[in-house]
Amino acid sequence: MNLPEEFSERMKRRFGEEEYAAFLAAFQEPPVKGLRVNPLKISAERFCAVSPFPLGGKVPWEKNGFYHGEERAGGDVYHFAGLYYLQEPSAMSAAPLLGVCEGERVLDLCAAPGGKTTRLAADLNGTGVLVANEIDGARAKILSQNVERMGITNCAVVSASPEKLAKSLPCYFDKILVDAPCSGEGMFRKEPEALSHWSEANVKLCAARQKEILASAFAMLREGGELVYSTCTFAEEETMERVIEPDRDGTAELVCARYYYPHEVRGEGHFIALLKKKGGGTRGAKPFPVRRDRAAEEAFRTFAEDFFGTPPQGEISTLADGRMYLVPAGMPALDAHVLRLGVELGEWDGRVFKPAHALAMAFGAQAKRQEHLSRAASLAYLRGETVPSDLADGWCAVCVEEFPLGLGKCVHGVIKNHLPKGLRAIK
Numbered sequence: 517m518n519l520p521e522e523f524s525e526r527m528k529r530r531f532g533e534e535e536y537a538a539f540l541a542a543f544q545e546p547p548v549k550g551l552r553v554n555p556l557k558i559s560a561e562r563f564c565a566v567s568p569f570p571l572g573g574k575v576p577w578e579k580n581g582f583y584h585g586e587e588r589a590g591g592d593v594y595h596f597a598g599l600y601y602l603q604e605p606s607a608m609s610a611a612p613l614l615g616v617c618e619g620e621r622v623l624d625l626c627a628a629p630g631g632k633t634t635r636l637a638a639d640l641n642g643t644g645v646l647v648a649n650e651i652d653g654a655r656a657k658i659l660s661q662n663v664e665r666m667g668i669t670n671c672a673v674v675s676a677s678p679e680k681l682a683k684s685l686p687c688y689f690d691k692i693l694v695d696a697p698c699s700g701e702g703m704f705r706k707e708p709e710a711l712s713h714w715s716e717a718n719v720k721l722c723a724a725r726q727k728e729i730l731a732s733a734f735a736m737l738r739e740g741g742e743l744v745y746s747t748c749t750f751a752e753e754e755t756m757e758r759v760i761e762p763d764r765d766g767t768a769e770l771v772c773a774r775y776y777y778p779h780e781v782r783g784e785g786h787f788i789a790l791l792k793k794k795g796g797g798t799r800g801a802k803p804f805p806v807r808r809d810r811a812a813e814e815a816f817r818t819f820a821e822d823f824f825g826t827p828p829q830g831e832i833s834t835l836a837d838g839r840m841y842l843v844p845a846g847m848p849a850l851d852a853h854v855l856r857l858g859v860e861l862g863e864w865d866g867r868v869f870k871p872a873h874a875l876a877m878a879f880g881a882q883a884k885r886q887e888h889l890s891r892a893a894s895l896a897y898l899r900g901e902t903v904p905s906d907l908a909d910g911w912c913a914v915c916v917e918e919f920p921l922g923l924g925k926c927v928h929g930v931i932k933n934h935l936p937k938g939l940r941a942i943k
């Protein structure tokens with residue numbers, strides 16, 4: 517691999533000749549792959565026992581992270597069921613550094629496609645408030661799908677600029693993750709086209725953008741709150757210079773910082789730093805405006821008594837178009853385009869309640885009406901086909917073994933497929 521000359525010169529200056537040779541040699545190795553087991557669906561221990569492909573050992577800095585060499589891990593039925601998230605191993609280092617505890621208010625400011633959001637959600641374990649923001653609309657949709665697939669119940673997926681978000685939620689969050697857009701030096705092995713985008717000018721451009729993003733993020737952090745800043749790049753302008761910059765009025769304390777270099781660890785490369793905010797106070801926010809519709813809620817309750825027995829608890833908001841959401845407790849009002857709020861329960865057209873795919877992914881494991889399929893049989897469901905069943909007529913969660921894949925409606929011994937068309941497997 518031919519590295520950009522100016523990049524090589526930078527790294528030679530940083531490492532010296534001998535270590536630079538080791539760094540360079542790492543770029544001749546193939547990239548490493550990782551997956552993070554989703555504890556909202558299955559324990560790491562159990563996944564190791566049932567993994568359909570060999571795992572290549574644990575990622576040392578992530579309790580649920582494993583190396584693997586499986587090219588088709590993204591097409592496996594367990595992936596559709598949200599049992600794991602594919603993530604580059606060194607990128608797994610950022611979210612654990614934030615040390616999120618249950619009940620906290622957490623923001624992932626640059627969140628798509630969701631590698632870190634889904635880990636933060638696992639730490640919150642259905643409690644507290646998680647806001648996952650992505651400025652790019654198309655990427656925000658992918659983030660939203662991943663949040664749904666992983667069965668996350670307490671997250672709002674939004675799309676806004678960091679400046680806009682900061683105006684509405686000053687000094688609000690306990691923990692913030694800023695996984696900033698960067699020049700991508702840690703992507704060279706995995707995505708060689710990143711090489712052609714690298715230039716000194718782009719490093720400076722990224723650094724200026726990161727400075728603005730970090731300022732907005734810091735404004736949203738409460739006094740005593742913590743912020744992890746991470747990049748998949750090594751350039752000082754985008755890493756250490758960002759986290760020790762002096763223009764935060766002395767309110768930022770750098771707790772620790774670390775580079776993950778590809779010649780030192782089994783990973784592509786990352787930079788992570790933990791900052792703590794010393795002043796600025798703590799502010800609340802207006803609660804998310806819930807829109808009540810008694811008839812819609814009654815229709816959901818009737819459905820849920822049959823489907824679940826005990827329905828999921830919480831406040832329901834029904835939009836003017838009939839879509840219904842289970843709003844996470846404590847969610848603030850959000851001055852942003854909201855793509856997903858808590859769990860989409862379904863749709864009420866004034867006559868009939870139709871459950872949503874998200875409901876199956878978040879709560880399907882608690883459903884009393886489940887159809888369990890083998891791994892082989894579940895491929896037919898993923899292709900959009902009908903499934904034979906002994907269930908009584910009505911809605912059910914269709915599962916691979918006991919892990920929900922989506923919804924179906926049983927009529928006379930045949931389950932009609934309600935997997936959204938966009939999520940169906942091609943083959």
Ligand code: SAM
Nearest residue numbers: 626627628629630631632651652655695696697
């Ligand atoms: N955290 C994500 C994960 O682990 O899956 C990866 C985030 S990626 C490194 C950085 C994200 O920042 C991209 O999705 C990009 O669209 C977004 N971004 C780009 N420009 C931005 C800006 N000016 N403000 C905030 N986010 C921006």
